[in-house]
Amino acid sequence: MFENIALVGATGAVGRIVLQQLQERGFPYKQLRLLASARSAGTIVQVNGQSIKVELLEPSAFKGVDLVIASTPDEVAMEFVPWAVKAGAVVVDESGYFRMDPNVPLVIPEVNPEAIERHQGIIASPNCSTTQMVVALAPLHRAARVKRVVVSTYQATSGAGLSGCDELIESTRGALNNEVITPSIFAHPIAFNLIPQIGGEKHAGYTSEEMKMVYETRKIMGDDSIQVCPTCVRVPVAFGHSESILVETERPLSVEEARELFAAAPGVTLVDDLASKRYPMPRDCEGKDDVFVGRIRKDISGGNGIAFWCVSDNLRKGAATNAVQIAELLVKSVSVA
């Protein structure tokens, strides 16, 4: 068990849910410290009826802390994570900064829990769009080896934080009133529109968000031969990322077998009954921890594949839930040791 834990970015979109999940899941700790940038430091947050003052994120803040769960932008993580590690804490980091570092395990508890054992002070939680895809692909990979994935995403504005959601709401309200709202979080208006770019250009015309789906998938699955062709698109939905996935496996899978594998997989909920108009949709998955899978079909384009539709709350399994689950694994690992 950890005595003193700290949340970094506690007032952000993901941090709030981490805080809530620690309580809901009964995460064991003695003392909880909330840390944030100067903008939020001083805020009072209610936790289990107790008022906790958000403290400034600075090197001395990690004194005596043995576990950190952090949800911050990459450039913030780059700076403070070494402070926390130096102070002796283990950091579960949700930023992208350390994910591809060979010394940092990149962990989805349902997929590669064993990887946490190799940590050297930092464990990274994958990018939201990658996490839900890999949770869904893992059972197929174990059964039939995933060779190739073609994925198109439909990503919610909460992926850009609370201000991303605010911009969706404000720009939608504006559009309904024929007012022009100049975007500040997104590069283009998001109300009743789609933006086929998330992140900057990274490799061969693919964006950073798209390349995360390539690199992180391979690292988590421990298989660099997995090929991924991603297209990432921002859609006017507040919560819940959706993905249209075509997966080709070494051994052919039937729809029935794929369905059984999904149904038996931890963290996956099957919602797959087209005749009854039942399939995963963002509004039904909001606030839930699982990855929801439906529209399971045999690829009819000649490949040896399975097509499916996958939705998950990007702030939960895509971020907060996965980080808290990693922390729970650490608790178990510490108790065993």
Add this chain to the structure above:
Amino acid sequence: MFENIALVGATGAVGRIVLQQLQERGFPYKQLRLLASARSAGTIVQVNGQSIKVELLEPSAFKGVDLVIASTPDEVAMEFVPWAVKAGAVVVDESGYFRMDPNVPLVIPEVNPEAIERHQGIIASPNCSTTQMVVALAPLHRAARVKRVVVSTYQATSGAGLSGCDELIESTRGALNNEVITPSIFAHPIAFNLIPQIGGEKHAGYTSEEMKMVYETRKIMGDDSIQVCPTCVRVPVAFGHSESILVETERPLSVEEARELFAAAPGVTLVDDLASKRYPMPRDCEGKDDVFVGRIRKDISGGNGIAFWCVSDNLRKGAATNAVQIAELLVKSVSVA
């Protein structure tokens, strides 16, 4: 030239644009008749400063008519199209009812204009999601032969007619005011949500909309060996369908060659500069006739493919514009003969 033309479904989402385009493009005719169901018959429509009364769609309405452009549901087309053909008219039909009939040419003027010559009274215009994809694929097919297409769509609510747009607006307004609006046009709430079903179940877990993208693509391109794996999704966007497309060709295409082929293709506008955040988006394509293509990349999943993003106004090139262009081809064909 045609003397007497009739528009069927003249008051619908597509019919209104057909009417507008006939005027804008200076389509030649002597007399124009507007036909609609009992619900709209009697309405007065202003055309070029002239008031035209919408007449009831019945067999006698086609007397003396030599060209019909029709935008109606399948079940309406099934009934009236034979009346019009019997009366001696050529019908350009935008419904799905006759599209796969071997005696009915399915035409995109930029792709297979020669097919109109074989008509026996009916020429069908393809489904909106198919049309924009095939306009974009045609130049690649000519240059390198398309073998396989994996496509995920992001389809606007106007695909379900004016009432589909109304439902998007009303349900969005409701959601912003925390009111629950029961959907009537769509099977599920569309505000800030995605619905991964368009049409009923048709074949092997694929919907009717998805199978249109398979069958119609082959018929228009005149190549039954083309394989398509489609996923069709309704998104909270009013106008403009978007598609994430991965196309595999027999001869490998470089990104540069694909870009040149798109740029030179009739009906295609290239918007492809990720570094400057320029790519097609529904709000920029609304009210335009072209098919817009961007995010052109080499497939990095090991296939011999090109990935791209394609947007077009589903009511224009996806419906009205294509039908008027077919009618223009007919005018030319009649003048030559």
